[in-house]
Amino acid sequence: MSAVTKTLKLRLAKPNSHKERKLCETRKAYQQALQAAFDAECTTQSATNDVVVEYDLSGYAKNALKQYVPQLCGDSYDANELHDDHPVKFTNDGVQLDHKPENGIEWYVKIPHHEDYHLWIPAHANPDQREWLEAVYADDAEMGESRLFERDGTWYLHVTATRDVEVQSETSADERTPIGVDIGEASLVTVCHRDESKSPVRPNLWADDGKTVRRLRKTYFTATRRLQRRSSERIAESYGDALWGQIDDVFHCVTREVVEYAESVENPLLVLEDLTYIRENMDYGEYMNRRLHGWGFAKLHAQIRYKAAEKGIPVETVNPRNTSKACHACGEHGYRPRQATFRCSNDDCWVSEYQADVNGAINIADRYRSGESHCRSVRTSRQKASDNDSTTDGASLTGPQDSHADAETQQETRGTYAS
Known part of the structure; x- marks a missing residue:
C-alpha cells in the first residue's frame, strides 16, 4: 500500500x-x-x-x-x-x-x-x-x-x-480472471467466474442480505408514508435517515466481501453491468420502474469500484442486455418460472434448470471475456448530451438544501434517500 x-x-x-x-x-x-x-x-x-x-x-x-x-x-x-x-x-x-x-x-x-x-x-x-x-x-x-x-x-x-x-501488478488483460457481478433484488449480489477448463466455479450469493434490504425498504416506505399523512415530515425524515443508514451498512459489508472474494481469485477482474444501459432498458411499467430505479444498483457499483481500486483490482463494465435471459451454457434464451430459477429452452442443452442469478453472473463475465468492455471515455461522450443542470433523470429533485435564509428562498426539494 x-x-x-x-x-x-x-x-x-x-x-x-x-x-x-x-x-x-x-x-x-x-x-x-x-x-x-x-x-x-x-x-x-x-x-x-x-x-x-x-x-x-x-x-x-x-x-x-x-x-x-x-x-x-x-x-x-x-x-x-x-x-x-x-x-x-x-x-x-x-x-x-x-x-x-x-x-x-x-x-x-x-x-x-x-x-x-x-x-x-x-x-x-x-x-x-x-x-x-x-x-x-x-x-x-x-x-x-x-x-x-x-x-x-x-x-x-x-x-x-x-x-x-495497492500497487497494481503488471498483469495483462488476457491473463485476468473475469468475475461476473450480478446485482438484483432476490440476491443482493451474486458473483461467479470460470476456471481454466471454462467451468463455472465458486458462485457466491448474498441472498439473505437481499431479504434484509427489501424488508428495510418496505418498512421505510410504509412508515414514512404514514408519518407524512400525519404531517410529521421532520420525524419521517429522521426515521428514514436511520433506516437508510442500516441499508448502507449492509451495502458496505457485502461490497467488502465481494472484493475479498475477488482477492481470493488469481489475477481477478471484476465485471459489472453498465448502469447506462440498465437505465435505458428499464421499461417494466411505472411500478416496477420506480422500484428498480430506487434499488441500490449505483451505490453498490460505486462501493465495489472504489474498494476494488484500493486493492489494485481492475473493474470493467459490459452491456447487460439479455444477461439474465441467455443460457450461459448454450446461449439460447430461456425464462424464469421462479425468481431464483432459470430454465433453458434448448432441449439439447445440458442445462435444464439453473440458479438464475449465478447464470446471470457467468454471462456478465463471459461478455467481458468475449471482448466487450466499455471504457469510461466512451461512456462519458455518450453522457455529454445530458450533462446539464436540467431536471433530466431527477437531477434537481433530491438535491440537499442550503442552510438558513437560502433554504427559505427555494421550494423544498429534498426527497427520499432512494439508495
Whole structure:
C-alpha cells in the first residue's frame, strides 16, 4: 500500500441568482481579507488572524488564509505583489460531498459562505476520478485543502484527497480472471467466474442480505408514508435517515466481501453491468420502474469500484442486455418460472434448470471475456448530451438544501434517500 494524493476537479452546475450572489460575496470577502493581510506583511498565523478575523468568511476560509499568507510574506514565496484573482481556499473538511447516484447530476458540494451558513450546489465530476470521489464520500480517503474559483462565468471546485492504494501488478488483460457481478433484488449480489477448463466455479450469493434490504425498504416506505399523512415530515425524515443508514451498512459489508472474494481469485477482474444501459432498458411499467430505479444498483457499483481500486483490482463494465435471459451454457434464451430459477429452452442443452442469478453472473463475465468492455471515455461522450443542470433523470429533485435564509428562498426539494 502507498499513499497517493490527487486533485479532484468538479465543475459546479449553473447556480441560481441567489447562490451566484453568495459565491461572489465569498470571493470578494476572501480577496479583500487576503489583500489586507498581505499589505500588513503578516508573517505569522497570529498576525494574519488579527487581520482576517473581521471579515465575513467561514472559519475554513480564515484558517486557510492563516496558513497561506505567512507563506506569501515569509521565506516560502516572498511575493512582491498579489495576482488579481486568487482562488478561495478552504481548509480540510470545509467542503463536504453528498452523493445521489439515482440523479442525473450525482454529486453535490457544500461550500462554506460564512459562519453557520453554507451553499449546496450540484457539481459535474471528472468521470476518471469517480472512484476517488466515492472514497472521499465514504471517508475512505482524507480530504485536504479545497479551492473555489470562477472562469468565464463557470465556477469550479478543486479538492485534494489522499488515500492508500495497492500497487497494481503488471498483469495483462488476457491473463485476468473475469468475475461476473450480478446485482438484483432476490440476491443482493451474486458473483461467479470460470476456471481454466471454462467451468463455472465458486458462485457466491448474498441472498439473505437481499431479504434484509427489501424488508428495510418496505418498512421505510410504509412508515414514512404514514408519518407524512400525519404531517410529521421532520420525524419521517429522521426515521428514514436511520433506516437508510442500516441499508448502507449492509451495502458496505457485502461490497467488502465481494472484493475479498475477488482477492481470493488469481489475477481477478471484476465485471459489472453498465448502469447506462440498465437505465435505458428499464421499461417494466411505472411500478416496477420506480422500484428498480430506487434499488441500490449505483451505490453498490460505486462501493465495489472504489474498494476494488484500493486493492489494485481492475473493474470493467459490459452491456447487460439479455444477461439474465441467455443460457450461459448454450446461449439460447430461456425464462424464469421462479425468481431464483432459470430454465433453458434448448432441449439439447445440458442445462435444464439453473440458479438464475449465478447464470446471470457467468454471462456478465463471459461478455467481458468475449471482448466487450466499455471504457469510461466512451461512456462519458455518450453522457455529454445530458450533462446539464436540467431536471433530466431527477437531477434537481433530491438535491440537499442550503442552510438558513437560502433554504427559505427555494421550494423544498429534498426527497427520499432512494439508495
